[in-house]
Amino acid sequence: MISIQDKHNCCGCSSCAERCPKQCITMYEDEEGFKYPYVNLNTCINCGICENVCPVLNQAEVRKPIACYAAKNPDEKVRMNSSSGGIFFPIASKIIKEGGVVFGARYNNQWEVEHASADTIESIKRFLGSKYVQSSIGATYQQAEQILKEGRKVLFSGTPCQIAGLKRFLRNEYDNLITVDVVCHGVPSPKVWRDYVSLLPMKGVYDIRMKDKSSGWRQYSFSLIGEDGKTILSEFSSENKYLMAFSHNLTLRPSCFNCPAKAGKSGSDITLGDYWGIEKLLPGMDDNKGTSFVCANTCKGAELLKSLALQIESADYDASTPYNSCIYQSTTEPVERIDFWNFYQKRGVYAILVLQPIKQNIFNRIKIRLKRLIK
Ligand SMILES: Cc1cc2nc3c(=O)[nH]c(=O)nc-3n(C[C@H](O)[C@H](O)[C@H](O)COP(=O)(O)OP(=O)(O)OC[C@H]3O[C@@H](n4cnc5c(N)ncnc54)[C@H](O)[C@@H]3O)c2cc1C
Numbered sequence: 001m002i003s004i005q006d007k008h009n010c011c012g013c014s015s016c017a018e019r020c021p022k023q024c025i026t027m028y029e030d031e032e033g034f035k036y037p038y039v040n041l042n043t044c045i046n047c048g049i050c051e052n053v054c055p056v057l058n059q060a061e062v063r064k065p066i067a068c069y070a071a072k073n074p075d076e077k078v079r080m081n082s083s084s085g086g087i088f089f090p091i092a093s094k095i096i097k098e099g100g101v102v103f104g105a106r107y108n109n110q111w112e113v114e115h116a117s118a119d120t121i122e123s124i125k126r127f128l129g130s131k132y133v134q135s136s137i138g139a140t141y142q143q144a145e146q147i148l149k150e151g152r153k154v155l156f157s158g159t160p161c162q163i164a165g166l167k168r169f170l171r172n173e174y175d176n177l178i179t180v181d182v183v184c185h186g187v188p189s190p191k192v193w194r195d196y197v198s199l200l201p202m203k204g205v206y207d208i209r210m211k212d213k214s215s216g217w218r219q220y221s222f223s224l225i226g227e228d229g230k231t232i233l234s235e236f237s238s239e240n241k242y243l244m245a246f247s248h249n250l251t252l253r254p255s256c257f258n259c260p261a262k263a264g265k266s267g268s269d270i271t272l273g274d275y276w277g278i279e280k281l282l283p284g285m286d287d288n289k290g291t292s293f294v295c296a297n298t299c300k301g302a303e304l305l306k307s308l309a310l311q312i313e314s315a316d317y318d319a320s321t322p323y324n325s326c327i328y329q330s331t332t333e334p335v336e337r338i339d340f341w342n343f344y345q346k347r348g349v350y351a352i353l354v355l356q357p358i359k360q361n362i363f364n365r366i367k368i369r370l371k372r373l374i375k
């Protein structure tokens with residue numbers, strides 16, 4: 001029976017709760033706002049299935065991709081609405097056109113982030129863009145399994161640990177399943193996100209872009225977008241308090257400092273990330289609007305990528321990873337994290353509002369502000 005002694009050893013994927021034959025596991029939020037499994041000992045039959053489907057207790061081997069690419073979606077609109085090179089959208093569109101179902105992370109009506117399914121091109125648009133919050137998996141593993149058994153194609157996308165959790169949950173290999181994970185820095189607390197949203201002027205907001213690239217991919221912004229597409233509020237990532245807490249690693253889930261699924265361990269077919277360092281490695285592919293680092297981890301993933309109309313060039317894994325350590329190693333747990341959470345329990349979201357901005361080169365700040373004014 002699953003029993004969490006150390007929170008660094010549970011990524012909250014929900015695989016155990018979704019698979020328990022007696023439905024005796026409930027995922028509860030702790031004081032930091034992350035969900036963990038709790039077993040009802042009165043109904044547990046000690047069958048051990050929950051331990052068997054846990055991706056932390058059953059970690060796969062580290063794996064290198066079979067091929068890597070620098071890639072951009074030639075459709076500028078899609079690329080600008082995505083966080084990196086806009087590669088997820090054509091992958092998902094292909095599955096939809098083949099009659100399949102796509103699973104990904106989107107905002108719900110309360111602006112919480114949750115996993116959901118989509119079977120139209122219009123509905124996959126809600127999955128576009130990184131939401132820097134842990135998404136709730138809900139019953140999506142079970143839904144995906146049902147669709148796979150019906151013989152329809154399924155594309156399941158998410159963080160590496162969500163893909164590792166799905167794979168353990170399914171227990172069988174399915175030819176009609178394709179999995180895509182993102183290079184993952186870590187996921188912030190849904191509670192901090194809820195508290196932060198409650199402070200924002202949300203009237204008339206149609207979309208929240210946590211990685212708005214209008215002022216550049218490298219110096220992205222946190223933006224609230226109105227129904228007419230106009231920006232209601234925008235702050236540079238280096239000045240936005242929510243993103244500062246994220247990048248200082250204060251609000252990340254404990255398991256993100258001990259990740260069970262990076263470095264190819266998730267078992268995904270394709271991995272998508274930002275191609276940091278592109279200006280040095282393949283400068284012709286860099287326009288500061290977003291270039292993706294794409295890994296084909298399996299033959300299935302490589303075949304799918306080949307079928308897409310992308311601007312693409314081969315890349316070298318070993319030369320590229322030093323620019324993006326999140327591909328293969330966990331983020332370091334900051335010593336300030338304990339103090340931060342003690343303060344958060346007392347003062348709530350005020351704990352992130354008092355964070356000091358990251359000091360920036362004055363020349364860069366002026367350049368970015370001028371660019372924005374001209375725009
Ligand atoms: C929490 C998080 C941390 C990341 N950290 C890094 C990093 O350190 N380095 C790096 O190179 N890249 C990182 N990325 C990935 C990167 O930002 C892009 O998401 C990725 O390159 C895909 O880009 P795209 O332009 O092809 O598609 P996009 O449209 O930007 O991506 C859409 C995909 O992201 C998924 N997604 C969005 N939010 C979430 C979420 N909260 N949980 C699970 N899945 C989500 C959607 O389901 C969909 O599959 C991170 C993404 C997330 C969500």
Ligand code: SF4
Pocket residue numbers: 001002019020021022023024025039043044045046047048049050051
């Ligand atoms: S041991 Fe079996 S019954 Fe008990 S919680 Fe785990 S899966 Fe459920």
Ligand code: SF4
Pocket residue numbers: 002009010011012013014015016017036037050053054055056057165
């Ligand atoms: S990592 Fe997933 S399967 Fe393992 S205990 Fe946590 S929620 Fe359950």
Ligand code: SF4
Pocket residue numbers: 011159160161162184185186187253255256257258259260261262
């Ligand atoms: S860093 Fe690892 S544990 Fe944390 S969300 Fe990403 S994949 Fe999961």
